[in-house]
Amino acid sequence: MVGVSKAFPGVRALERVDFRVEAGEVHALLGENGAGKSTLIKIMTGALRGDEGEIRLDGRPVEIGAPGQARALGIGTVYQEVNLIPTMSVTKNLTLGRQPRRFGLIAWREARRLARARLKRLKIDIDVERPLGSYSVAIQQLVAIARALEDDTRVLVLDEPTASLDANETELLFGIMRNLKRRGIAMVFITHFIDQVYQIADCISVLRNGRLVGSAATADLPPLKLISLMLGRELERTEERLAAGASTARGEPIVVAEGVGRRRLMAPFDLSIRPGEVVGLAGLLGSGRTEVAKLIFGAVRPDCGRLEVGGAPMTTHSPGQSLRRGMAFCPEDRKAEGLIGELTVRENIILALQTKRGWLRRLSHDEQEELAQKMIKALAIATPDADKQVGQLSGGNQQKVVLARALVSDPRILILDEPTRGIDVGAHAEIVALIRSLCAQGLALLVASSELDELVAVSDRIAVLRDRRKIGEIESREITRENVIRTIAGAKA
Amino acid sequence: MKHSANIEADAPSISRLRAIAGHRAVWPVVALALIFVVDGFISPGFFHIRIVEGRLFGNLIDILYRAAPTALVALGMAIVIGTKGIDLSVGSVIAIVGAVITWRIHAGDPHFAILLIALGVGLLCGLWNGFLVAILDIQPIIATLILMVSGRGIGLMINLLYGGTNPSFISPLLQGLSVGHIGLIPTRLILGVAIFCALWLLIRRTALGLFLESVGGNSAAADLTGINARLIKYAAYLICALCAAWAGVILAADTHTSDPVSVGLYIELDAILAVVIGGGSLAGGRIYLGMTVLGALIIQALTTSILTSGLPPEYNLVVKAVVVIIVLLLQSNNLRSALYATLARQPR
Numbered sequence: 018m019v020g021v022s023k024a025f026p027g028v029r030a031l032e033r034v035d036f037r038v039e040a041g042e043v044h045a046l047l048g049e050n051g052a053g054k055s056t057l058i059k060i061m062t063g064a065l066r067g068d069e070g071e072i073r074l075d076g077r078p079v080e081i082g083a084p085g086q087a088r089a090l091g092i093g094t095v096y097q098e099v100n101l102i103p104t105m106s107v108t109k110n111l112t113l114g115r116q117p118r119r120f121g122l123i124a125w126r127e128a129r130r131l132a133r134a135r136l137k138r139l140k141i142d143i144d145v146e147r148p149l150g151s152y153s154v155a156i157q158q159l160v161a162i163a164r165a166l167e168d169d170t171r172v173l174v175l176d177e178p179t180a181s182l183d184a185n186e187t188e189l190l191f192g193i194m195r196n197l198k199r200r201g202i203a204m205v206f207i208t209h210f211i212d213q214v215y216q217i218a219d220c221i222s223v224l225r226n227g228r229l230v231g232s233a234a235t236a237d238l239p240p241l242k243l244i245s246l247m248l249g250r251e252l253e254r255t256e257e258r259l260a261a262g263a264s265t266a267r268g269e270p271i272v273v274a275e276g277v278g279r280r281r282l283m284a285p286f287d288l289s290i291r292p293g294e295v296v297g298l299a300g301l302l303g304s305g306r307t308e309v310a311k312l313i314f315g316a317v318r319p320d321c322g323r324l325e326v327g328g329a330p331m332t333t334h335s336p337g338q339s340l341r342r343g344m345a346f347c348p349e350d351r352k353a354e355g356l357i358g359e360l361t362v363r364e365n366i367i368l369a370l371q372t373k374r375g376w377l378r379r380l381s382h383d384e385q386e387e388l389a390q391k392m393i394k395a396l397a398i399a400t401p402d403a404d405k406q407v408g409q410l411s412g413g414n415q416q417k418v419v420l421a422r423a424l425v426s427d428p429r430i431l432i433l434d435e436p437t438r439g440i441d442v443g444a445h446a447e448i449v450a451l452i453r454s455l456c457a458q459g460l461a462l463l464v465a466s467s468e469l470d471e472l473v474a475v476s477d478r479i480a481v482l483r484d485r486r487k488i489g490e491i492e493s494r495e496i497t498r499e500n501v502i503r504t505i506a507g508a509k510a
Numbered sequence: 511m512k513h514s515a516n517i518e519a520d521a522p523s524i525s526r527l528r529a530i531a532g533h534r535a536v537w538p539v540v541a542l543a544l545i546f547v548v549d550g551f552i553s554p555g556f557f558h559i560r561i562v563e564g565r566l567f568g569n570l571i572d573i574l575y576r577a578a579p580t581a582l583v584a585l586g587m588a589i590v591i592g593t594k595g596i597d598l599s600v601g602s603v604i605a606i607v608g609a610v611i612t613w614r615i616h617a618g619d620p621h622f623a624i625l626l627i628a629l630g631v632g633l634l635c636g637l638w639n640g641f642l643v644a645i646l647d648i649q650p651i652i653a654t655l656i657l658m659v660s661g662r663g664i665g666l667m668i669n670l671l672y673g674g675t676n677p678s679f680i681s682p683l684l685q686g687l688s689v690g691h692i693g694l695i696p697t698r699l700i701l702g703v704a705i706f707c708a709l710w711l712l713i714r715r716t717a718l719g720l721f722l723e724s725v726g727g728n729s730a731a732a733d734l735t736g737i738n739a740r741l742i743k744y745a746a747y748l749i750c751a752l753c754a755a756w757a758g759v760i761l762a763a764d765t766h767t768s769d770p771v772s773v774g775l776y777i778e779l780d781a782i783l784a785v786v787i788g789g790g791s792l793a794g795g796r797i798y799l800g801m802t803v804l805g806a807l808i809i810q811a812l813t814t815s816i817l818t819s820g821l822p823p824e825y826n827l828v829v830k831a832v833v834v835i836i837v838l839l840l841q842s843n844n845l846r847s848a849l850y851a852t853l854a855r856q857p858r
Binding site: 314316335336337339340341346348353354355356357358359360364368369371372373374375376377378379380422 | 715716717718720721723724726727728730731732733734735736737738794795796
């Protein structure tokens with residue numbers, strides 16, 4: 018691909034990107050959210066058309082206008098979400114849309130034979146009559162690959178194939194990838210797991226904000242360099258910490274997690290938070306930031322370890338129990354998990370507090386209005402009145418409503434997942450200042466953020482995550498962007 | 511919405527119109543009024559209310575009287591729909607309650623105890639539905655379909671317990687609650703109003719309503735806020751089944767019999783319709799109790815009007831459908847904005 022660009026209304030998703038994959042190599046394509054990976058892949062596989070640039074296959078320029086054409090040219094794709102049908106048998110999934118026919122009817126015996134042959138290419142031997150959903154995610158992923166792989170496939174695109182696999186399953190997949198490599202198939206491998214890149218990839222290309230910022234053989238690109246490429250920071254630049262010396266942490270930890278984890282989601286980790294302390298969760302996308310936040314809040318139930326909040330162990334690991342223990346959580350995805358769009362701003366703001374009080378002790382309309390007005394003013398939420406449906410507010414204001422709801426419940430421990438996403442700079446500063454003053458009053462704070470600068474600025478301690486594993490902790494004075502990046506890159510498996 | 515500012519700037523009368531028309535009660539009230547206006551033309555004595563045998567009589571009273579069971583069922587339905595659910599089994603609950611009442615009367619239980627048993631049976635049905643929906647996470651339409659389909663059969667089986675096909679019964683207490691009257695006013699209306707008030711207090715004067723609406727609006731978000739979404743959903747199905755059980759008491763006492771095959775047939779559809787006419791959305795998130803009663807009244811007013819107008823009863827369902835479509839179209843935001851846009855463009 019040479020000089021490929023693509024613009025969406027208002028955004029330039031790709032800016033003259035050159036991308037080259039050789040036969041028989043695994044080429045890792047990396048970048049944070051919104052870097053342009055998906056767009057590039059979609060253009061390569063015909064799901065989107067580029068605005069400019071050209072695609073060459075074996076040196077010949079080709080037109081890829083539709084997914085069918087990509088397949089005809091020998092480009093197969095395995096999308097991020099396994100887009101197969103779990104309730105159908107493996108055979109049906111493998112032959113869907115291209116069933117062998119006999120007298121106009123589907124020839125099922127032939128279909129089964131075909132399905133087995135497809136699986137055999139990957140050295141998989143499973144019962145093709147069972148519904149796909151009865152197999153593990155790993156097998157489903159392999160079936161998806163088998164489906165994408167034709168006899169004449171030359172390029173295989175794998176979009177985060179390992180996202181929901183555990184270590185053994187990943188190894189199985191890599192075995193198959195190495196096998197395909199020997200057969201001369203070029204593979205584009207998209208992942209967020211840095212370790213895996215070094216395990217399997219021959220070449221790495223990094224995208225950032227729609228530009229290709231680096232492309233090199235894996236051996237020439239050490240992890241440190243790679244991560245700073247992805248985050249767009251030169252390591253020489255070190256900024257002063259905003260909060261340096263201003264730590265308000267005191268007393269015994271209020272949250273103590275020992276070996277808390279969940280299979281496939283997050284390796285067991287230890288973490289403690291003291292009152293008045295801000296603990297940051299740093300790591301690349303997919304490193305487990307959200308998972309740690311949710312495990313501690315009880316939104317996801319851990320399957321091992323011990324979690325103590327306020328001196329007593331958590332028993333049910335439910336948001337309800339966490340709320341009663343004084344925890345509040347602002348989720349990352351405000352639309353899906355934060356707001357109740359049908360309800361008004363006022364109702365959304367008081368919801369957590371009302372839940373804490375129980376259904377019998379209803380806050381009167383006046384109390385609700387007072388609390389809502391207080392938060393609207395404190396967080397400068399732009400709304401004509403508190404009775405506006407929250408779904409009609411702008412994104413940044415919705416984010417503030419979610420934060421307001423957490424604050425109104427008067428928490429001792431506040432967990433923020435991407436608190437400033439979609440918030441303008443002014444409001445950002447206000448929120449940071451507000452958080453600081455709350456911490457001075459003894460609030461314990463856990464912040465997960467992809468904005469490294471933000472974390473470095475507010476945190477008293479940063480827990481560094483990588484590949485769903487906690488790999489280190491950085492204490493007050495050592496907190497610099499450089500140190501965080503070093504830690505992310507340093508712990509090589 | 512982008513154009514609304516312009517329209518309001520150069521057409522203040524339309525903005526006022528919009529403010530009035532925007533209130534959710536307007537269109538159902540207008541529809542009910544229109545039905546009555548038409549009634550006034552075609553049967554002049556329609557609004558006449560007189561006193562017969564010590565109680566009020568007349569078409570308007572008849573509408574209220576007959577709408578009572580539907581309205582009760584619809585109130586429960588409004589709560590379930592508010593949680594993004596649906597309860598198709600209400601008609602079957604009515605059938606089972608009727609069968610149990612007749613059975614126990616034949617068995618000679620005290621009638622007050624039978625009333626409690628009837629409500630207990632309703633509660634059991636609610637427990638079953640709630641278990642399927644809230645605990646097993648079965649889609650509400652399927653979960654309640656199970657009882658909808660089996661309920662009338664269960665009613666027939668209960669009838670068989672003492673060997674009757676359509677056994678009849680007499681109970682001064684139960685019939686007093688249903689067809690009797692206190693002073694001039696039918697008892698079922700008084701009790702209906704009492705139940706409405708109780709539900710309103712439960713929904714609006716505790717935080718239960720807010721929790722129900724939160725769960726219906728965004729179950730995942732409600733859960734993350736700390737609300738026990740399962741428990742809240744469970745409560746909704748319990749309340750709904752209790753309302754249906756009370757409707758079952760009224761209908762069984764009214765007909766003096768247990769007729770599981772036809773009692774309360776299609777009442778679930780009328781109830782859902784009443785909720786929707788009242789502005790409730792099947793997408794969940796909002797509960798309008800008063801509006802739901804209004805919806806039930808519109809449905810009954812239509813039926814009564816068609817019957818008194820001399821139109822053949824065969825027309826009933828079709829005319830009902832047409833009126834319902836009109837009410838729903840008037841409530842549609844898209845249609846309304848389009849209408850205002852046209853109005854605003856017209857030179858005055």
